Amino acid sequence: MKLSHINRRSFLQFSAATAAAFLVPGGALPVQAGTWSHGLSVFGDLKYPADFTSFDYVNPEAPVGGKIAMTAPSWGYNQNPQTFNTFNTFILKGDAPPRMERCFDSLMIRAYDEPDAVYGLVAESAMVSEDGNFVTFKIRPEARFHDGSVLNAEDVVFSLMTLKEKGHPIISQSIKEMVSATAPDEHTVTVAFSGNHSRQLPLLIATLPIFSKNYYTRYNFEASTLTPPLSSGPYMVGRYEIGRYIEYKKVENYWAKDLPVTKGHHNFEIIRLDFFRDRQATFEAFKKGRLTFHEEFSSKTWATEYNFPALTEGRVVKKEFAIRLPSGAQGWFLNTRKEKFANPKVREALGYAFDFEWSNSALFYDLYTRTQSFFENSEMKAVGQPSEAELALLEPFKKDLPPEVFGEAITQPISNGSGQDRKLLREASLLLKEAGYYRRGEQLVGPDGKQLVMEFLSNSPAFERIVLPYVKNLRLLGIEASFRVVDPAQFQKRVDDFDYDIVGHRFALTPTLGPSIRNFWTSSAAETFGSYNLSGIKVPAVDDLVEKALNASSREEMITAARALDRVLRAGFYWVPQWFKAFHTVAVWDMFGIPNDMPAYDFPVETTWWVDSEKAARIGKES
Template identity: 90%
Template sequence: MTIGQIDRRNFLQFSAATMAAFLVPGGALPVQAGTVSHGLSVFGDLRYPAHFKAFDYVNPEAPVGGKIAMTAPNWTFNQNPQTFNTFNSFILKGDAPPRMERCFDSLMVRAFDEPDAVYGLVAESAQVSADGNFVIFKIRPEARFHDGSVLNAEDVAFSLNTLKEKGHPIISQSIKEMVSATAPDEHTVTVAFSGNHSRQLPLLVATLPIFSKAYYTRYKFEASTLTPPLSSGPYMVGRYEIGRFIEYSKVENYWAKDLPVKKGHNNFQVIRLDFFRDRQATFEAFKKGRLTFHEEFSSKTWATEYNFPALTEGRVVKKEFAIRLPSGAQGWFLNTRREKLSDPKVRKALGYAFDFEWSNVALFYDLYTRTQSYFENSTMKAVGLPSQAELALLAPYKQDLPEEVFGEAIIQPISNGSGQDRVLLKEASVLLEEAGYERSGEQLVGPDGKQLEVEFLSNSPAFERIVLPYIKNLRLLGIEANLRVVDPAQFQKRLDDFDYDIVGHRFSLRPTLGPSIRNFWTSDSADTFGSYNLSGIKMPVVDDLVEKALNAASREEMITAARALDRVLRAGYYWVPQWFKAFHTVAVWDMFGIPNDMPAFDFPVETTWWVDLEKAAHIDMEN
């Protein structure tokens, strides 16, 4: 699942070919000092000139209208794909529906055919100071909230400062090196940075939601509420039933609809999200046409259950879209805050008990590849022996690191595919003995005289068929292992409070690393409730390598730091890696228009597809 999920599709990457000509000191952006620009990037020039008409990956003439109905394939912050009880998506409290971010504008928006470029939306331009510690944004005078009130510089400054002070930890921690945001006049925002900030931070700040300062003088920003907030984006909250569905309705008089960054976007009149507690109910709703788009994450279903009448009649079609970006880190994360999981030998042993090769054939229909890296399917993945540049970064910490870090990059053991590889289970037993555990009958007993017990936490019974064979192998080792399935709200609460032994999750990273990675692995995030540091990693070398990656002067330096970081994390055995596939498996009711070229760094279905009325009529779908 995601993130995201930190949002699993907002991935970025870029070429550094012309970066050197624009470098400025510290954490500055590679924009020539004093230049007023229509966009910003991290490592190079902008693809689109100042007066471009539309992004290349959209259809500027796409018709507007109709509806897409779906469940959320990804989500972020406090959003929950199975239920909701608040419309405040940018705080820790409550469960918000995915896609609330569609209701809010930002200073700039990303171009998904570039890895790390943003272009002006509310801000018509940006200017970076010579030292890189200030960015001045000029606000478009025509920007408006949905009630017709002016969106001005004070709203922007209020929003950024409020998010730093009261926003969801994923946001507040990511922008902690933003010192202040001020509004010297109605159309100017000056954002100050500490000088220790990453190159990505100004871009992140430029893409955060903007709130109405006047609205939040009447309402508490930090309150969980079912009153849809005043917003300014292309959609607003429409019809909804709490915990069942929400519809986002297109704003007819949206102030920015004719800007180049919005041309060809937001073509659906309604984006509807339905909420289900289990996968099978979701699939049945799709088969009946209640949902019209469905991204399938079950290999068993994809391989064996797409044989219903609407598909055989051609009204539903299966599609596969190549994933041309990092696949992310998906696995079972082991909570080292628990004493029983604090020893890396114990964690390594737990990994030996998972038989991926058997699972892939018996359960996944051979659709997946084993995940090995936190940066899987990207140039940041560590392979083979470390380079000299990597060794230089690791050398100051050599005495504190296991020898494995300096050898071949760690890969997961390959089983014999039997589902119960005795050789690997024997190796796991040896590791557990070295960690101080002894076998007492059928139980594995620790120095405290108690049997080792672990619990897998999940919010869906769909994982039972995968987890239960794994649990069987753990029990063969004498470990009392169990799966606990809880409701979505309880799951999120326990996740936020780090109240679990083992939890399955997926994180996706952008090709250009941003401040959000501090929330995954750094010491500060390990103690911040609601962070994504699920394993509780606290290592000075990790903290240092994260900062090295974020403050790299070139893409090559960033990749080197990421590879060194990957080696350290993998040698810590903080997770049991799962699997990935290099394509999106999607089924749709055949009623949509799709741009000819999907962008390389995102999968923007809701924002760039449209309803094709002829196709909809052909399959007799009302929309």
């Protein structure tokens, strides 16, 4: 069972994984400062040479055509998988359809078989200054927008400065240490940084969307609008019906279609996204063939409901793909901006009331493993006692941190699997008593004389079967807990405004941490509406460790800082961790070609798969 904004709000597409170790004196030098390079990398040399013809994980001979129809398994920015009312996805206002980013090119593009490398798209090359405070991009003269107009350096400058001033907070906050972007000539862009910027920022800049400056002299960038924007990417908005479906149509004469970074990509003529308010309706649409790709996030459905005729006949097949990325931080996040969650003992007590072992057995068919870490399924996860290197980062904050930070990494209690473990509930009661709460009849009353009341906010009734047993245990403690479902637009507005008690989310991170992590955990993000610091964490040690991770001069230093950060976050009990599985569970109508080697650092179905016309004909599907 997957919650709401999974890697969806992770800022993954334009983000965080890509950076440049060579920007910091004393760091690794995979690319020499002061020289032009076709790509940029963080910790190590580039895998692909300047004359590479395509990435290894694509089929450069893949046929182009056909359609994939699906619901969005991931999304970002202001995108909403259940409805849409605007095509402007790079601002906070409105609900945009997922995948609008497919319409926009960027200076460079990620390689998904490397943890932290990008290669030239609009920019044919880049050069970093000796001091790391400037990066210059050389723009390809052939770059074009969809109306045929030239995409030049002024458009890049306009885009970067507009995103810094008016873009979605996830972008604007991440690039605030970008001082300026200038265009010495129509094919050159120079970006200046403050000197206090993270090592990853220049690469984040390289992967941001590029807009037409001329177009936005006629249209307001900050407007929520259903006018499809002028863009330059491999797809453009095609047919759509507001709130029901959108089709992204492949651009026939896409200017970059023969570049090495796009060869073997964008093979579908149409990428169609359908919108449903209900999980069961989505599944029924897939069973009938209205959807042809479906990533399944319900363990119950995966275990018990894939027995419909199309599957037993072999026209639909189930597949599992290993996830080699960090599995991410999935849980119920507690809003510490509210006084009732200010005491960490209260927050810790709430964790004792959730019986994962019962849920996994009774609800999830033992498909999941308990999440423990904010960096689950990765080497950044803290385990056991802190190392000497971790302690060196933590010691300066010792007087302000709980002692648990300096011992065994916090792990979640293991229940007896009964669904109502009295021992764990007793531990919760003791913690609440230490926090100043006491029983008054059936009610748990706080120091203010009022019963402790909390609401789980959701945008889907599918989670009711999971939350209600948890609510039952909370009520045994005397807490008045409830589960509330609101419509998608209201849910997003309340999340953006931090108007909730408890909300379920998952944030999947990339193997190399980037500026977006400031939006998850830092003090400044806690007060920025639309940020992903859902718990409202404001801890100086966290702020410092985030910067240590971002400015690490080696992968080992980054891992050490991340482990120390993980210890502090886990000891703060800002969430009740949920669960994860280390593989994608996918069902498809058996009409697709799939590359032999899926890349380690993404699951790029829409960009690297294709329609196999012979397979499509065999199952009676149009290619």
